[in-house]
Amino acid sequence: MNKKLTIKDIAQLAGVSKGTVDRVLHKRGKVSQKALDSINAVLEQADYEPNLIARNLKNNKIYTVCVVLPDPASDSFWLPCIKGIEEAKKEFKAFNLSISTYYFDPENTESFIAVNKTVLDLAPDAVLLAPIFYKEAQNAVEKYNKHNILVNTFNNQVESGEVKNFVGQDLQQSGRIAAKLMEVIAQKGQIAIIHIDEKFKNAIHMQEKEKGFRNYFAQKENADYNIITLNLKRTNYEIKFTDFLKENPSLTGLFITTSKAYQIAEIIQETSQNKISIIGYDLLDKNINYLNQGTIDFLINQNPKQQVYLGISFLVDYFVFGKEINNTTLLPIDIVNSENASYYME
Amino acid sequence: MNKKLTIKDIAQLAGVSKGTVDRVLHKRGKVSQKALDSINAVLEQADYEPNLIARNLKNNKIYTVCVVLPDPASDSFWLPCIKGIEEAKKEFKAFNLSISTYYFDPENTESFIAVNKTVLDLAPDAVLLAPIFYKEAQNAVEKYNKHNILVNTFNNQVESGEVKNFVGQDLQQSGRIAAKLMEVIAQKGQIAIIHIDEKFKNAIHMQEKEKGFRNYFAQKENADYNIITLNLKRTNYEIKFTDFLKENPSLTGLFITTSKAYQIAEIIQETSQNKISIIGYDLLDKNINYLNQGTIDFLINQNPKQQVYLGISFLVDYFVFGKEINNTTLLPIDIVNSENASYYME
DNA sequence: CCAAAAAATGTGCTCGAACACACTAAAATA
DNA sequence: TATTTTAGTGTGTTCGAGCACATTTTTTGG
Numbered sequence: 096m097n098k099k100l101t102i103k104d105i106a107q108l109a110g111v112s113k114g115t116v117d118r119v120l121h122k123r124g125k126v127s128q129k130a131l132d133s134i135n136a137v138l139e140q141a142d143y144e145p146n147l148i149a150r151n152l153k154n155n156k157i158y159t160v161c162v163v164l165p166d167p168a169s170d171s172f173w174l175p176c177i178k179g180i181e182e183a184k185k186e187f188k189a190f191n192l193s194i195s196t197y198y199f200d201p202e203n204t205e206s207f208i209a210v211n212k213t214v215l216d217l218a219p220d221a222v223l224l225a226p227i228f229y230k231e232a233q234n235a236v237e238k239y240n241k242h243n244i245l246v247n248t249f250n251n252q253v254e255s256g257e258v259k260n261f262v263g264q265d266l267q268q269s270g271r272i273a274a275k276l277m278e279v280i281a282q283k284g285q286i287a288i289i290h291i292d293e294k295f296k297n298a299i300h301m302q303e304k305e306k307g308f309r310n311y312f313a314q315k316e317n318a319d320y321n322i323i324t325l326n327l328k329r330t331n332y333e334i335k336f337t338d339f340l341k342e343n344p345s346l347t348g349l350f351i352t353t354s355k356a357y358q359i360a361e362i363i364q365e366t367s368q369n370k371i372s373i374i375g376y377d378l379l380d381k382n383i384n385y386l387n388q389g390t391i392d393f394l395i396n397q398n399p400k401q402q403v404y405l406g407i408s409f410l411v412d413y414f415v416f417g418k419e420i421n422n423t424t425l426l427p428i429d430i431v432n433s434e435n436a437s438y439y440m441e
Numbered sequence: 442m443n444k445k446l447t448i449k450d451i452a453q454l455a456g457v458s459k460g461t462v463d464r465v466l467h468k469r470g471k472v473s474q475k476a477l478d479s480i481n482a483v484l485e486q487a488d489y490e491p492n493l494i495a496r497n498l499k500n501n502k503i504y505t506v507c508v509v510l511p512d513p514a515s516d517s518f519w520l521p522c523i524k525g526i527e528e529a530k531k532e533f534k535a536f537n538l539s540i541s542t543y544y545f546d547p548e549n550t551e552s553f554i555a556v557n558k559t560v561l562d563l564a565p566d567a568v569l570l571a572p573i574f575y576k577e578a579q580n581a582v583e584k585y586n587k588h589n590i591l592v593n594t595f596n597n598q599v600e601s602g603e604v605k606n607f608v609g610q611d612l613q614q615s616g617r618i619a620a621k622l623m624e625v626i627a628q629k630g631q632i633a634i635i636h637i638d639e640k641f642k643n644a645i646h647m648q649e650k651e652k653g654f655r656n657y658f659a660q661k662e663n664a665d666y667n668i669i670t671l672n673l674k675r676t677n678y679e680i681k682f683t684d685f686l687k688e689n690p691s692l693t694g695l696f697i698t699t700s701k702a703y704q705i706a707e708i709i710q711e712t713s714q715n716k717i718s719i720i721g722y723d724l725l726d727k728n729i730n731y732l733n734q735g736t737i738d739f740l741i742n743q744n745p746k747q748q749v750y751l752g753i754s755f756l757v758d759y760f761v762f763g764k765e766i767n768n769t770t771l772l773p774i775d776i777v778n779s780e781n782a783s784y785y786m787e
Numbered sequence: 788c789c790a791a792a793a794a795a796t797g798t799g800c801t802c803g804a805a806c807a808c809a810c811t812a813a814a815a816t817a
Numbered sequence: 818t819a820t821t822t823t824a825g826t827g828t829g830t831t832c833g834a835g836c837a838c839a840t841t842t843t844t845t846g847g
Contacts, residue, residue, distance in 0.1 A: 099501060099503060099537060099803095101501075101802090101803055101804085102803070102804065102805090103803080111826075111827090112826060112827045112828080113803095113804090113827085113828095114805095114806085114826065114827055114828075115825080115826060115827075117804075117805065117806080118825095118826090120804095121805085121806095123806095124824095125824065125825060125826085126824095126825070126826085127824080127825060127826085130825080130826080144534060144535065145535075145803085145804070146498075146501075146535070146802090146803050146804070147535040147536070147804095148494050148497050148498055148535075148536070148802095148803080148804095149498050149802075149803035149804045149805090149832090150803080150804055150805080151494050151804090151832095152492075152494050152495055152498055152802090152803080152804075152831090152832045152833065153803095153804070153805060153806090153831065153832045154805095154832085155445070155832065155833085157445065188490055189490065189492065189493035189494065189762070190493075190494070191445065268780065268781075271780045272778065272780040272781045274780075275778050275779060275780045276778065279625075279626050279738060279778075280625050280626060311780070392625060416535070425784070426784075427775070427781065427784035427785055428781045428784060429773070429775060429776075429781075430775075430776040430777070430778065430781060431776070432618065432621050432622065432625075432776065433621060434614065434617045434618040434620075434621045434657070435614075435618045435773065435774045435775075435776060438771070438772075438773035438774060439773055445833095447832090447833055447834085448833070448834065448835090449833080457796075457797085458796060458797045458798075459797085459798095459833095459834085459835095460796065460797055460798075460835095460836085461795080461796060461797075463834075463835065463836080464795090464796090466834095467835085467836095469836095471794065471795060471796085472794095472795070472796085473794080473795060473796085473843095476795080476796080491833080491834065492832090492833050492834070493834095494832090494833080494834095495802090495832070495833035495834045495835090496833075496834050496835080497802095497834090498801090498802045498803065498804095498832090498833080498834080499801065499802040499803095499834075499835070499836095500802080501802065501803080
């Protein structure tokens with residue numbers, strides 16, 4: 096009694112065959128006005144929903160998806176992505192999806208180009224891309240599109256009408272969140288925004304976060320803090336930062352815009368006398384370690400794992416269930432302290 | 442070429458018919474040792490996964506699920522659940538699932554009993570229950586089980602081997618998170634844990650949170666704070682709390698263990714001179730309002746919407762896809778300030 | 788050694804949607 | 818009027834798993 100209507104039911108109710116109903120549902124034409132009317136009449140008051148399970152039974156094509164991201168061995172920020180991909184594989188194993196992963200060297204644009212070339216030659220149905228090199232990424236996206244390969248991105252945004260979906264965070268807003276936290280925990284005084292990264296690849300990322308951070312204090316017209324910016328490179332960050340500390344004795348807070356907060360925390364823990372509040376990004380083991388020790392006060396979770404997972408699940412929605420997918424998906428920006436960190440690390 | 446293995450493929454590889462493979466897969470017996478060995482040999486190196494889509498094609502029953510929760514009109518904590526149910530309905534429309542919602546009066550155990558009676562008479566396949574009345578809930582779960590109705594719970598835990606799955610949060614841990622936040626933002630002095638609720642229904646909830654909160658400071662051996670507890674009832678909380686404020690002039694922080702932080706914030710905003718940090722629960726509009734004004738410093742998100750959504754999606758996994766489901770699912774405990782609140786309210 | 792019983796194995800149908808193809812009936816053309 | 822064309826309709830098969838039932842093979846006992 097409690098059964099869903101099938102095409103056969105509709106056909107019976109309308110006094111036609113299932114083939115005719117099928118033609119109406121798919122607008123394939125070749126239907127008389129009379130049949131059309133009677134079928135539409137039935138459809139209107141019967142709220143028929145096609146059975147997705149049956150629909151996909153026949154479609155036994157395996158969709159191939161390539162995930163392209165920086166090698167987690169070079170930058171452990173990307174480590175959680177492996178788990179995300181594994182989970183997605185497991186979750187969607189039942190559907191016809193074949194996922195393979197390709198790493199590139201995050202400090203080498205050539206490597207990025209080469210990996211994308213490899214993937215292009217494989218001609219998958221879709222690519223899920225971490226486009227950390229802006230220009231090269233745009234180029235890659237264009238090529239994929241030329242070959243009718245669907246492109247979704249995550250973590251970094253590439254302005255392009257050719258990207259089907261982007262999963263990531265609002266970086267300016269994450270800067271504002273950091274600012275709000277800083278305002279609550281840091282003593283009056285000087286606050287430094289610290290950009291620390293191997294290369295320029297995170298340039299846009301870091302700038303957006305700084306913008307949001309500064310905007311917050313500007314809007315609040317909060318004169319308790321004097322905000323300065325410091326750029327650090329890998330090669331000499333230790334000496335440069337130690338000098339910076341000496342030059343700015345009234346520092347009360349540090350906002351590190353990349354996942355390298357542990358590098359700063361290490362120095363602070365050794366040298367600093369007075370409390371300096373530290374807010375950083377990402378749940379790397381080293382960061383968590385300083386979070387637990389109290390040297391880092393808060394971490395902001397960019398949730399790379401969830402980003403890939405969602406990116407893949409959108410592809411399943413699109414390919415397997417024929418759903419249209421949103422252009423942009425902004426993930427929540429999680430505030431993490433020592434007590435709730437474990438939940439976000441799984 | 443890129444196709445998943447089917448039972449037919451396995452049969453061919455093992456030199457038997459699909460019926461025999463089927464018997465092996467389902468351990469239905471009536472298979473010779475020889476056939477068993479050859480099929481197992483094939484299965485071992487072929488990693489066969491049954492096609493869930495085909496498996497469920499035949500099963501065209503509509504599963505009926507009743508969600509039983511407090512009326513959001515009486516306690517707006519539950520308001521987000523409506524959205525969660527709507528989303529689940531939309532998401533799982535394609536699968537054979539019929540979801541209906543039943544509200545009871547959260548201040549009236551009779552109403553809880555009555556609603557469960559109604560639902561029991563409907564004989565659904567499963568019930569997703571917010572068991573806020575412990576004893577009555579246990580009773581209801583027992584009755585459901587007697588009638589072979591699957592019971593999942595959310596938000597509140599009922600100790601019972603008869604509950605298939607619980608979705609919620611670790612309340613002690615959420616108390617610890619509040620404590621950690623409080624330690625970072627509140628000045629040295631006195632901190633009050635405030636239990637404020639209409640009735641006793643949240644008694645266990647509040648106690649667990651208090652336990653976690655106190656444990657944190659006890660473990661840290663932090664002597665900067667003196668922690669006291671205050672119980673408030675709806676009828677006279679204004680007078681009682683105002684008196685309490687006068688009696689305790691050195692208060693620097695308040696931890697409100699229910700969603701009623703706005704009631705306290707209102708009084709604090711009017712009367713208090715020195716900064717008193719407030720940490721509360723749940724993203725009610727009134728709470729968010731004080732969060733934006735800076736009277737409330739942090740809210741902890743119990744994520745009722747996600748709780749129901751997950752509860753329903755587990756039922757889909759169980760009924761439609763035949764997956765086994767975990768006994769307990771603990772959601773992350775989100776720390777919310779004015780800048781990231783919107784993400785958790787959708 | 789043969790018949791009956793038991794064990795093992797294979798066949799064929801079902802589920803719902805999709806689509807190719809066969810078929811009918813009416814209209815157009817010779 | 819006979820024949821072709823075309824619009825309209827219905828039938829039958831496919832997908833993979835699951836299970837009832839038919840069929841074959843093996844074992845048992847008289």
